[in-house]
Amino acid sequence: MMLSVSPSSANQARLRCVAVLLALFLVPAVFAQAQTQGPTLGQTDPNSPDVILPELSAVPIISAGLAYNTFFQGGTPNLHPLVSPVILIPLGQNWLIESRDTFEINLAPVPGESGYKGYLQKEVDYLQVDYIANPFLTITVGRYLTPFGVYNERLYPVWIRDLQSDPLILPISTGPSGAGTGAMLRGGFKATPKMEINYATYFSTLSRDTPFDSDRNIGARAGIFLPGPRLEVGGSFQHLLQGDRSNAFGFHFAWQPPPLPLDIRAEYARSDTGSGYWIESAYRLSQVPVWHDEMRRVQLVARVQQYYTGKVVDPDLPGVNTNMFEFGMNYYFRDDFRFVSSYGRQFAPGGGNFNVWTLGITYRFVLPVGHGDIQ
């Protein structure tokens, strides 16, 4: 989002106030940790929940999501190779350094020339240090994926998403390039035996240094998860501390009714830059009685979305009201390797009606740096 900032002294005072608040949060968190340090791994107090953790040290990991997609938009093919390496470095029992970068090329045919042309784009998706302060609280500092809604944090990687195109409302309040730079407090805990609550609160500073750009904002997301019916509902809120200082909010919903191989997910978001929603359902054909071994690998996906423009223009969002539906079919060779395909049609005034076809493969690997097994 390109919103201008007026560097007034009032702004600085406010920033200071936020920094003090943040410090106030962090100090008690560290104290809470000091108190909760009970029995450590491998101790044999039968009343301690810690006793169930094996005495093993975590090993650093390199993982990556890869995709090779071809998009046919309005008949023209675009080739889109992408690799997104994730590095995980665990330290001690409670720390984790994690990062993800994305390298992608969009190769398109150039009119009047032969072959495809494109350039390499590189993004630092996140680069953060996590400190698990106690069972209820994790403190994150650095560049993090903005937890506004759930798509950005939970479904974005190419090997996870069931349809390869981004939802139209994804840029709403996730910031330029989907990340914030600052600090985040988050966690999950059991509220009742049948209900879990998860939350994330964050503060991000303004940065215009590519590839670390972020907006100055403050926000929170909370969700309720019912493990029985595997249902989650939640809401997000964000207040921009720059430009028009507007507020944004959103809702998310995810349900995997236990007897069925079905995922139903939806999100709604509203901000000054626009509003909209998407609803997606994905069904694995594992219950089809014929050709069971083949059918259980097939997943059918459908998504409907609508976007309405807002009063502030964001170049990452459509310039006009847009509707879209998509159907997809994925074939899972394994949980981490699949063939993906989809057909979609977009409807927008002013020549914005066109078909989009996608064909591709996605893959994810996870490798230890050192020995993964117990030696």
Place this chain on the structure above:
Amino acid sequence: MTSRRVILSSLLALVTGTLLLAGSSAGQQVDKPASAQTTNSTIHSAPPAAASAQGDEALRVEGEKRFHANCGRCHQSPHKFPPRMVMTIERHMRVRATLTDEDMRLIVRYLTQ
């Protein structure tokens, strides 16, 4: 100005509440899964070796249940990994997926057995 104050104070309340919750439970034990409790009571009524085998099995079953409830929520349920990789992956997922401490422990146990 007022709206910002409301936001900041509700955020403060939210975070302070969380921390208080964390602080007040410090030193106490976190709720144990039903099966873990069963484990403790069976220890007294059965011969020690059989009891711990039974307890292990109960925890494994509970871990498997939590694995199925949680690990296929965002992506396909992953295959098993070597134990020291599981320790890292679970820490990553705990942070990313805001899994509860108890879920994480039971799933780690299930995946490393």
